Amino acid sequence: MVGTVGEHREFHPLHQIKEARPTVSTTVIEGAALNAADRCDRCGAQAYVRVTLNSGFDLLFCAHHSKEHADRLKQVALEIHDESARIS
């Protein structure tokens, strides 16, 4: 039972919230818009939905596949960035 004993850090409420955020990649801007270069992982069509998983991975889906996998994605997603409303 070896843990991180002896770490007497003061947890400031605000500081704690900041640290709780997943810092997977500093290059990914949260909520960043998708563009034509983003492609669905399933079929290669233009992606309109980006799903960030709890594990930190990003998945890209076109509108069709995001709907197809919506139920499962909601269970595993940390964040779902959905731009499918842009399709006219």
Ligand SMILES: [Zn+2]
């Ligand atoms: Zn697709």
